[in-house]
Amino acid sequence: MELRHLELMRDLEHYGSLTAVARATFRTPSAVSQQLRTAQRDLRVPLVEPDGRGVRLTEAGRILAEGCTDVAAALERVQARWDAFRDDLSGTVSIASLPSAATFLMARVFRALDDTGIEIVIHDHDVAEAQFASLAAEVDIVIGHSLTGRRPAGTDGLTVVALAREPLDVAMAAGHRLAGQARIRPDDLLDCEWIGVPVGYPFDTVRLAIESATGASLRIQQRLRDNRLIESLVASSECVAILPRFTTPNGGGLVLRELEGVPATRYVSAILRPDKAERRAVRRVLDELRRAGAAGPLDYASVRSVAESTDRVEPGS
Template structure:
């Protein structure tokens, strides 16, 4: 008989990429995590890990087992939902997460609405980046996340997660007041090809979107400053240190001497809702998703 706790350790190794990272996430020592997998391998009579350089990799048998493990986890989650069902009424604690703009513009007003309409439901918000959100979902620490679509996200075919489109958030070109492009209703990004640029930091989920938008316009931006926060980028623009692409959902500090100009071709980032596989069926999550879709419909002017 398979020990589900040992199976979860194997799932964590597959998710985090190494035994050490999986052990850290599960609050195990690496030797304890390795022992759990060795015991699972003995129970099943197959090898689950094999050497690869200085590390290890999953064997074909482990890959096959994981396909069943994800299905087992989804069924277990559904069993918990069925046991806790309360005639479909949203109740209990709903744990949600998102990156800063998603929290400010979508999750905070969603929580306020749910608090007014469903007094038996308590919403708990945690701010987290995109990779962290997937880790929190995988570990069962949250129920619902808003994430940006990036090349590093798990594929949509990954049955551990249910990722659904929420909205497209356009990028605007932000320039100083009085800039040659400031009076335009729309601008082709190619017209800013020779400007100094302010871009998101290397680890930002938005950086690939900004560079891709410039690439689609036929140029590589001359990035002279990097910012983690959109308002930092706005202040740099206000001091005439460069131009920037900023998502329309990002609320910038008011009264700065800057102008937001819409872009031809509508460069944008995609925002997704994400739950664990089957998690959207929980009444609290389904209610939250409906509220988020209503908010998303009017969020981008």
């Protein structure tokens, strides 16, 4: 039994097809198919079976895929102990993060790690909640969010570390008719026009909760992903939106009001493959992410003092 056979089963389980595995591992489909044939010949048991136009793992294949996770985690634990023995806290840690979460987390993390040998490469990804788990195969740490709990949808079998609990508020122009209220209830919003987010994104869960509480449908004028764009449109119109409290400017024509009567909190979490969670450098970055999350909103005046320490960041593509 060879580790490369186990890794192939794990990749097939994750990506779902030989073509997707080839694309993710920078090989040709024929090379992946040849490796699969070799694995089945060496192990003398079918590892995949037809599934529509593709294939799926047999029970034997699933056993090997699960075994790969165990073996990879064990190897990383040994590497972590070896690094500790050599007092070596270094290496590159790749992070894929929801931009609004990275905004209040990463400046503190960069500052805390400035005098270590750890280099962070960060990629910004704004995807639906169920898609964060798929990024865990590509990077060391994924920072995602959920409105339903600390474990985002689709993360079964992955390590999930809670980082922060952030209120979501109703954003509106300073001159909006509801701006004089300290809190907003679902019934107050029935006559409003909305700037929403795509269906499947966590903030849309608040819209669904408001509709469930009122029995009415909200009028969604636009569905956008970029919070800065949403802020601009809301501040210059009569529309309202749901935006995160920690990173949305409250002032300059835009105000935030607490929403009561429905769940309006997002859970920000780190998502990792179990083997990657064993790396010493990754564990240190996770510790700093937890500290940054516990500290709450970032004082943006302090960002200038750490700007020079972030020149080692390599922007993601």
